[in-house]
Amino acid sequence: AQKITQTQPGMFVQEKEAVTLDCTYDTSDQSYGLFWYKQPSSGEMIFLIYQGSYDEQNATEGRYSLNFQKARKSANLVISASQLGDSAMYFCAMRAYSGAGSYQLTFGKGTKLSVIP
Amino acid sequence: DAGVTQSPTHLIKTRGQQVTLRCSPKSGHDTVSWYQQALGQGPQFIFQYYEEEERQRGNFPDRFSGHQFPNYSSELNVNALWLGDSALYLCASSLDGIGTYEQYFGPGTRLTVT
Numbered sequence: 001a002q003k004i005t006q007t008q009p010g011m012f013v014q015e016k017e018a019v020t021l022d023c024t025y026d027t028s029d030q031s032y033g034l035f036w037y038k039q040p041s042s043g044e045m046i047f048l049i050y051q052g053s054y055d056e057q058n059a060t061e062g063r064y065s066l067n068f069q070k071a072r073k074s075a076n077l078v079i080s081a082s083q084l085g086d087s088a089m090y091f092c093a094m095r096a097y098s099g100a101g102s103y104q105l106t107f108g109k110g111t112k113l114s115v116i117p
Numbered sequence: 118d119a120g121v122t123q124s125p126t127h128l129i130k131t132r133g134q135q136v137t138l139r140c141s142p143k144s145g146h147d148t149v150s151w152y153q154q155a156l157g158q159g160p161q162f163i164f165q166y167y168e169e170e171e172r173q174r175g176n177f178p179d180r181f182s183g184h185q186f187p188n189y190s191s192e193l194n195v196n197a198l199w200l201g202d203s204a205l206y207l208c209a210s211s212l213d214g215i216g217t218y219e220q221y222f223g224p225g226t227r228l229t230v231t
Contacts, residue, residue: 004159037222042224043205043207043224043225043227044222044223044224044225045160045207045209045222046222047219047220047221047222050219091159091160093159102173103150103165103172103173104150104162104165104173104175105150105152105160105162105209105220106162107159107160107161108159109157109158109159110158110159
């Protein structure tokens with residue numbers, strides 16, 4: 001079974017500063033993917049970034065980067081140059097690519113990010 | 118290109134009633150997954166449909182059932198509603214196949230059971 005842990009219920013960041021949202025995971029699978037989603041108050045889950053377990057380089061997508069440390073089983077999201085529109089819930093998720101549960105995303109409990117002007 | 122759509126947006130039901138939620142996947146996608154998100158929690162996987170069949174199911178009782186139509190749209194049915202079924206129900210679509218991984222989510226249906 002897969003498990004995602006997000007230990008920061010809430011985070012504050014000053015506009016234009018960088019912020020790191022923590023995510024640790026637990027799985028016995030060798031092949032898996034890690035995802036970050038943003039959920040504004042409207043409810044829709046917006047895909048931000050993806051990291052495969054065999055990817056050697058950390059994923060980047062614009063202002064988002066994923067700090068992947070496989071040995072520590074962590075996949076932290078780094079948002080650079082925060083904007084007011086970044087205020088939202090952020091969820092880390094995992095998908096295994098073999099065996100039971102291979103078609104589902106397992107989510108953490110989320111981190112609420114608030115960007116301060 | 119329309120993304121994932123869900124209907125209705127909001128719904129209020131009484132305990133014991135039945136409800137049907139609907140989802141249309143993103144154009145070109147053939148797989149639909151349903152998630153339940155209780156207040157203050159992350160989404161929990163209910164089940165996934167592919168080729169009109171339930172391919173995988175999460176830890177949800179049989180009161181939760183679904184269907185996928187030939188046009189890939191899907192329905193989620195919940196019978197004998199409990200107060201605890203109050204949640205945001207999210208539909209996600211994807212394209213099955215090697216190398217694909219991204220699931221696109223709809224805006225959700227917020228169900229309130231009184």
